[in-house]
Amino acid sequence: MAIQIRMIRPEDAASFLQLCHQLDQETRFMLLEPGERTQTVEQQRRQLEELQANQAIFVAVDGDRLIGYVSATGAHFRRIRHKAYLVAGILQAYTGQGIGTRLFQAVEAWARQRGLHRLELTVMTHNAAGIALYTKQGFVIEGTARHSCIVDGHYVDEYYMAKLLDEANERT
Known part of the structure; x- marks a missing residue:
């Protein structure tokens, strides 16, 4: 069966939580450490039911298993309503x-x-695969946040990356 990409649904809550727990375990590039995620399936379901118009989560599905996601969270304030922050795993x-x-x-x-x-x-500056994916998608490094995270007891730098979707209409 081919991998399907679709919007998340409230009934995906348990599978999504399982995906996030597995990502927390198998990579050091996600924000949460193993065991730090305490959300219940019901809390996750409610959160998915309450996604706003400026929020989206797309999931990759292999059969009945969620195997990846990208979430987008936009802002409500007028001055920053034109952008969204992404998280992927x-x-x-x-x-x-x-x-x-x-x-x-x-x-x-x-x-x-x-x-x-x-x-x-x-993205953590040593996440070569993530940086390669984001660069391939048109994201550029705009700056470095020094000692932005602590991973395994060591400070880690992060790149701030962004993509402008319509550079022809840039405002000053």
Whole structure:
């Protein structure tokens, strides 16, 4: 069966939580450490039911299993309503198969449909695979946040990366 990319649904709550727990375990590039995620399935379901118009989560599905996602969170305030912050995660067994590209294409289409102008994210500076994916999708490094995270007892820097969706209409 082919990997499907689609919007998340409230009934995906348990599978999504399981995906996030597995990502917390198998990679040091996600924000939360193993065991730090305390949300229940019911809390996750409510959160998915309450997604706002400026929020989206796209999931990659293999059969009945969620194997990756990208989330977009936009702002409500007028001065920053034109942008969304992205978070992505793909299970290691599924990396390098074009799934990240497809997830980012889906979220970009969603953003364009809503008239967003800027997508942004952060990535640990030693996450070569993540940086390669984001660069391939048109994101550029705008700066470095020094000692932004602590991973395994060591300070880690992060890049701020962004993509402007319609540079022809840039405002000053």
